[in-house]
Amino acid sequence: MAETVLGLSRKAFYVLGLFSVLLLIQKGNAYEFKVGGPKGSWAVPSDPNAASFNKWAETNRFQIGDTLLFVYPADKDSVLKVTKDDYTNCNTAAPLEKFSDGHTVFKFDQSGPHYFISGVVDNCLKNEKMVVVVMADRSNRSSNSKQTELSPPPPSAEVPPSPAPAGEESPSPPPMEENPALAPSEESPPPPPPNGASAICSTVIGFIGAFVGSSLLVF
Numbered sequence: 001m002a003e004t005v006l007g008l009s010r011k012a013f014y015v016l017g018l019f020s021v022l023l024l025i026q027k028g029n030a031y032e033f034k035v036g037g038p039k040g041s042w043a044v045p046s047d048p049n050a051a052s053f054n055k056w057a058e059t060n061r062f063q064i065g066d067t068l069l070f071v072y073p074a075d076k077d078s079v080l081k082v083t084k085d086d087y088t089n090c091n092t093a094a095p096l097e098k099f100s101d102g103h104t105v106f107k108f109d110q111s112g113p114h115y116f117i118s119g120v121v122d123n124c125l126k127n128e129k130m131v132v133v134v135m136a137d138r139s140n141r142s143s144n145s146k147q148t149e150l151s152p153p154p155p156s157a158e159v160p161p162s163p164a165p166a167g168e169e170s171p172s173p174p175p176m177e178e179n180p181a182l183a184p185s186e187e188s189p190p191p192p193p194p195n196g197a198s199a200i201c202s203t204v205i206g207f208i209g210a211f212v213g214s215s216l217l218v219f
Helices: 002-028 052-058 084-089 121-125 138-150 196-218
Strands: 032-034 067-071 079-082 097-099 103-107 112-118 129-134
Touching (some): 052 129, 084 112, 097 103, 112 121
Parallel strands (some): 032 067
Antiparallel strands (some): 067 103
């Protein structure tokens, strides 16, 4: 009975550990946002005069790698990714990307604003449109700035002396001063440190002397 309880306890511990690992992996990966919230959908807002999709987007933090999930009836609506001007004017004639599968997943591959409108002009005019601002990837900027700080400045080019006027001799360059730090030292070099063999011999001799001294004290 005790062995059965112990086995069940071990299994429960393993399951709990696996669940914790899965949660950590999920947090480290990109996140999927359902447009409009968990119960929302890509449709004309209940209040056409309110920019409800933009308010929802402002309450979230989007990063590169995250995805948007648009849920809508495929036979009645669509999703267009457009420019800023087409977003403002609800122009559906030349979208950057068009989706009409009813379950669109859009992945962010760059930072900055992204503009989405409904493929139905009348729906777009009723505020079925959205602006999503993706945060900049600061990791690349920080690494580039560190590399710039660590890189040495380029050597300055030496300016050659200007030529002397006609009929005059060019001035001779000033004599080079001797660097005292580069002059050879007149002091004798320090004696070399003892090698490993001499250190071992000294240790052995000291050990023998200590043993002999303790033997004399005993006798």
